[in-house]
Amino acid sequence: MNMVNRLIDIILMHEVKKMEILRTKIKGIRNISEAEIVFGQMTALVGLNGYGKSNILDAIDFGIDFINYPSQIKSKAMSSKSDVPILRSNAGQNFEFEIELEIESGNESYIVEYSYEFSWSTTKLQPKIVVECLKIKNVGKGQKYYTYINRDQSIAKYKRSESGRCDSQIKIDDDSLVINKLLAFDDLYYLDIIKQVNNIPFFIERHLDASPAYHPDPFIFKGFEELELGGIQNIPRAIHYLKKEHKDKFELLVNSFKQLFPRISDIDVREHKLNHDKNKRINISEDAPFMYTDSIYTMFVSDNLLIQPISFDRLSDGAKRIFLMLTYATIADVKGLSMIAMEEPENSIHPALFQSYLDILSQLVDKCKIIFTSHSPYVIQYLDPRSIYIGITREDGGVNFKRIASSKVNSLIKDATQYDRSIGDYIFNLLSNDDADEALKEYVES
């Protein structure tokens, strides 16, 4: 789905309960044999080009989206040529996805562990979901995990009553998930949790060039028409909506941007009614996904050194990208997103801003986790080392992303200090050496 539309979709969706994503584990997709990410507030993936940092983000995206797909789309996804494992070492491996969440339901807090596994389509075999499991524990009551869904091949069972076991059989197709089917069970006592697992709010951002997101655009996707603010397809539209419906958050966003760019004294967003004669509009086919909207939106900034406001479009690429990221973080907070993923947030941005930029992003989001790829030692030096995952090649040529071990943080800091380097410099320097893997293994979890 188009990124901006995905963003708008998130803005327009109903308020969701705040969910915290704690951990995810992925196996058998693209070049990933196995990857487990335990999320800090900010988590960074570092590694050489081609190691598969973006694949990790895509795999999380794939794993979460797959839960929501209708069966027909699930079948297509399980046959996706661009996602099927392609390494000599992982070809033929099933896709496995596991996610651990903290969910509020009623007045209780639960840790939810949900996983599924499917076999990819091959020339000989149809794709098939083979394993599915849902475990829940009540945090407040200090419970152990109880199993709510248990599926192995074609036999699927679920927990029907609070006192019962997970032994009620449910008929399920090879391209369907029990977690989707249970949505129809209105009297299920944990239906709210099922609903939340079916709607994990997550956003992946890939605007390495932010400029197109600011261009006024009179076209909107159909389907948004009946919604009051449907069809917003660019950042000025989203900002206009925020200003109108979430004024406090709009002010926080603008003030955050001004904090990073003190010369900017104000940001304004304006609505321009198109007032065009409906009979004179360009003819658009009824089959087209787009339609005209009645308004376009533009943003302006006032700069202390300029004699008049200028279009936001004329700001530097870095400034526009920062504003875009801050907007996502603001919306993430408004809509209770569990996670935002970003590609290289440092792109086009001066290193002197990184520390403040990270600090501000962390203040704009609440429980929402931020995961990003990075090629910047300057960014990495400001993070908690335990939130840094480093791509390390295995003997078979694959890459594993390993987290810096808590027990090794002190030795990493000591070694970086010894060579008068930041941990960012130190890690990236090691990554550049021929013996990178051996050296880095000293610091990561085994």
Place this chain on the structure above:
Amino acid sequence: MSNPKSKVIILFVEGYTEVDFYKALIADIRTLHSEEFCCNIEYINMKGVGNYKNDALRKLDEIKRKHPDSDIYAFLCYDTDVFKFSRKPPVDMKAVKKKLVENGVKKVEFIEANKSIEDWFLYDFDGVKRYLRLSAKTPKENGTGQEVIKKLFKKAKRVYVKGDKLDGFIDKLDIPLIRVQVCSNLKPLCNCLGLDCKKICNK
């Protein structure tokens, strides 16, 4: 008999807000002292992306060129708590001190903010609220100084970014009130300035 060397005091601080704070503090102390301080004071903002130790030495060279034939005294001002997004590894202040002395600084001392400079600002909680235009009734929430100040800023629809410029913030704080609270931390500075501690803090 030759003239005594002039004295230069360098305050190495971590951010614009700290520069403003120490300038206000020195200005406040001057009002208590009838005589002019017989020294130059240089405020150096060390917030940056580079290596603290090397940057401090570079700044020292600039000051030596600016004040030749002066005795230089340096104060390294820092928080005892580690800021969440601080550069890692943390600065080894003892190593910085050693390098500064090796490079001609007559004396290097530390001014430690317990636990952070934000805890100092919060000694004037009312002043912080005034700056943010928050109601006087706004309560002080639990947490570290940095957490409390961030929550206050968020209530005012703003973000607090450690070390970043905050126009007018320090002007709104009751510096004498804070000075008295942090008197013991400032003692090395007051001694270097040749001030009578009892007179400055009434302690």
